[in-house]
Amino acid sequence: MSEIxxxxxxxxxxxxxxxxDAMLPYLGELFANPSSIHAAGRTVxxxxxxxxxxxxxxxxxxxxxxxxxxxxxxxxxxxxxxxAFARERVGERGHIVTSAFEHPAxxxxxxxxxxRGFRVTYVRPEANVVLSADAVAEAMQPDTxxxxxxxxxxxxxxxxxxxxxxxxxxxRGALMHTDAVQALGKTEVDVEDLGVDLLSGSAHKLYGPKxxxxxxxxxxxxxxxxxxxxxxERKRRGGTENVPGIIGFGEAARLARVHFHERQAHAQRxxxxxxxxxxxxxxxxxxGDAEQAVPHIANFCLVYVDALLLVSNLSRRGIFISVGSxxxxxxxxxxxxxxxxxxxxxxxxTSARFSTGKDNTVEQVSRVVDEVGELAEFLRQIRTPAExxxxxxxxxCLWEEGVA
Amino acid sequence: xxxxxxxxxxxxxxxQIDILHKVATRFPDLDVVxxxxxxxxxxxxxxxxxxxxxxxxVTLSIGRALxxxxxxxxxxxxxxxxxx
Numbered sequence: 001m002s003e004i005x006x007x008x009x010x011x012x013x014x015x016x017x018x019x020x021d022a023m024l025p026y027l028g029e030l031f032a033n034p035s036s037i038h039a040a041g042r043t044v045x046x047x048x049x050x051x052x053x054x055x056x057x058x059x060x061x062x063x064x065x066x067x068x069x070x071x072x073x074x075x076x077x078x079x080x081x082x083x084a085f086a087r088e089r090v091g092e093r094g095h096i097v098t099s100a101f102e103h104p105a106x107x108x109x110x111x112x113x114x115x116r117g118f119r120v121t122y123v124r125p126e127a128n129v130v131l132s133a134d135a136v137a138e139a140m141q142p143d144t145x146x147x148x149x150x151x152x153x154x155x156x157x158x159x160x161x162x163x164x165x166x167x168x169x170x171x172r173g174a175l176m177h178t179d180a181v182q183a184l185g186k187t188e189v190d191v192e193d194l195g196v197d198l199l200s201g202s203a204h205k206l207y208g209p210k211x212x213x214x215x216x217x218x219x220x221x222x223x224x225x226x227x228x229x230x231x232x233e234r235k236r237r238g239g240t241e242n243v244p245g246i247i248g249f250g251e252a253a254r255l256a257r258v259h260f261h262e263r264q265a266h267a268q269r270x271x272x273x274x275x276x277x278x279x280x281x282x283x284x285x286x287x288g289d290a291e292q293a294v295p296h297i298a299n300f301c302l303v304y305v306d307a308l309l310l311v312s313n314l315s316r317r318g319i320f321i322s323v324g325s326x327x328x329x330x331x332x333x334x335x336x337x338x339x340x341x342x343x344x345x346x347x348x349x350t351s352a353r354f355s356t357g358k359d360n361t362v363e364q365v366s367r368v369v370d371e372v373g374e375l376a377e378f379l380r381q382i383r384t385p386a387e388x389x390x391x392x393x394x395x396x397c398l399w400e401e402g403v404a
Numbered sequence: 405x406x407x408x409x410x411x412x413x414x415x416x417x418x419x420q421i422d423i424l425h426k427v428a429t430r431f432p433d434l435d436v437v438x439x440x441x442x443x444x445x446x447x448x449x450x451x452x453x454x455x456x457x458x459x460x461x462v463t464l465s466i467g468r469a470l471x472x473x474x475x476x477x478x479x480x481x482x483x484x485x486x487x488x
Contacts, residue, residue, distance in 0.1 A: 312450035312463035332453055332467050382464055382474055 005319045005364045009205075010154055010182060010297050010355035015248065016207035022251040023209065026244040034241055035232065044243055051250025055214050058253040059180075059199060060190040067215045067236040068246050072181040072202035075215040076105035076148075078237065079177045079198040082223030083146045084113050089224060093117045094143040097169075099131055099150065099160075100124045100340035103179055106148055128289040129156045129341045133164035144174045151189070152182035155324045155337040155353055156288030157297025159187065166195035175221060181205055181213075185256030185263070186294045197221050203245065207358070208252030212245030263358050267295035270356040273365040274298050281373040287338060287351055297355045299324070301343075305376045306383050307352045308332070313375055319368055322353050344395040405434050405460050405479060410441040412454035417441070420455040420469035427475050434479065 006014075026047070032040035034048050049063070056063040069075045080096075087094055098110055100122040110120040121139040125131045131149065140147070147169040151162050166176040177198035183189050185206035191199055199216040203209055217223060217236060229238015256263070275298070277284045283303035302310065307323045314321060324335025334348035343351075356365065407424050411417035421438055428434040439445055441454035449458050450466070457465040457475075464470055464478060 306466070308450070308452070308466045309463055312466065315450050316461060316463070381477070382470070 002318045007354045008320050008322050009357035012204045013207045019248045019251045023244045023248040026247050051246045054250040054254040058257050061216050067233045069213040071213040073105035075200035075213045078226050080109040085224035086222040094145040095119045095141045097121050097139045097147045101337040125341050129158040131160050133161040136165045137168035140172050146175050148177040150179040152294050154182050156299045157293040158288045159292050162194050203249035206252050206256045209245050209248040212242050212249045270365050271295040273362050276369045299353045301347050301351045302376050305379045309379050347395050407436045408458045409438050410446040410451045410456035412441045417455040423472050427472050
């Protein structure tokens with residue numbers, strides 16, 4: 001197999017060697033429980049505190065507002081259920097506003113809360129997979145107590161207008177939560193500037209380990225802990241801390257901050273190269289928004305190319321990308337993210353996501369563009385339009401260009 | 405040439421197997437092998453749903469049967485030189 005080119009960093013990133021080195025002592029001699037009062041425990045507690053400060057600095061928050069969790073999903077669940085249970089505790093339910101393209105961690109929580117008597121409005125994005133802040137504001141009701149909107153869409157990389165939405169939420173007395181899992185280390189995240197009350201993040205999307213996440217909780221926000229346990233994390237999240245994971249997260253956050261501008265510039269260069277797909281390969285279009293997006297995620301619709309076959313055959317050539325379509329009950333389901341923006345099933349089945357990382361080179365991306373171009377022509381001969389389907393006239397992208 | 409069909413035993417998988425056997429009558433060098441769709445080979449080929457079809461290392465179909473015409477065209481274009 002040729003050299004491996006990993007372009008699936010939105011799924012997960014490799015652990016940075018410096019992060020791994022920082023973690024290793026905590027898998028060995030520094031094993032004590034940070035809650036222990038003896039010297040060994042205190043040493044570990046100090047290291048956890050330093051890691052907390054690094055993560056706090058990445059989001060411009062005070063360290064005491066940082067809660068370590070078991071990952072991005074747990075952070076989302078803690079935010080949504082914690083806020084909802086706080087309402088229940090005072091005998092109230094109420095209304096939540098979210099988007100139709102949130103991560104399943106948020107969507108499933110909302111569906112669960114609906115079974116408990118809460119009401120939820122799922123706002124659909126515009127055709128460019130960006131929400132209108134006005135549409136979110138209009139969806140709010142007098143008893144809306146929580147608005148949860150992701151900062152960066154994981155499938156298309158589009159940046160959402162969190163600042164405006166947070167302002168609208170606060171005007172109506174609602175809490176603002178954002179899932180910033182794809183944003184941390186990739187775009188500026190400042191909880192004060194954004195005006196969010198709750199923010200979720202995950203270590204493994206920024207070259208840290210899997211199994212550790214963060215929930216920022218603005219001081220004074222009432223959250224019922226989902227796992228009270230032994231009162232760790234200022235009684236926000238019980239259970240002995242995942243010390244090696246937390247140390248790794250801290251180091252990954254520190255590196256993300258130190259190398260932020262350099263990584264951003266590199267991601268822009270890679271994106272420029274990747275965008276050759278739109279100009280040099282026949283009938284390829286960017287899904288989402290060219291400007292209002294993070295540079296490291298790009299999603300393309302390749303007309304009449306079965307994206308699953310593209311992924312599979314690229315994989316055999318050592319190139320790893322992903323698709324938004326999912327396999328459910330033995331059947332392929334279109335991407336709910338692209339569908340929420342009005343795209344047809346056809347567009348979804350012919351769309352693929354490319355997400356670059358700090359260690360990718362321009363030469364690697366250039367090779368990917370060339371190989372995708374070659375495979376796209378081949379795969380267009382494998383399936384006829386009749387077999388793969390047609391774009392319907394409401395699909396926002398292809399119909400306008402008249403290519404499908 | 406080696407055609408690997410990943411089957412779940414359902415009607416669509418059976419249809420793909422039948423199509424391949426029919427194509428094989430015209431291309432005697434085509435070796436048709438049937439494997440479970442949840443095997444390691446299927447995972448290697450990125451086959452998430454049955455039927456899956458891989459011919460000589462190229463994944464041609466995932467989740468539906470590929471027509472005889474398409475398979476024939478692929479074989480004709482990719483036959484080794486000395487067989488052409």
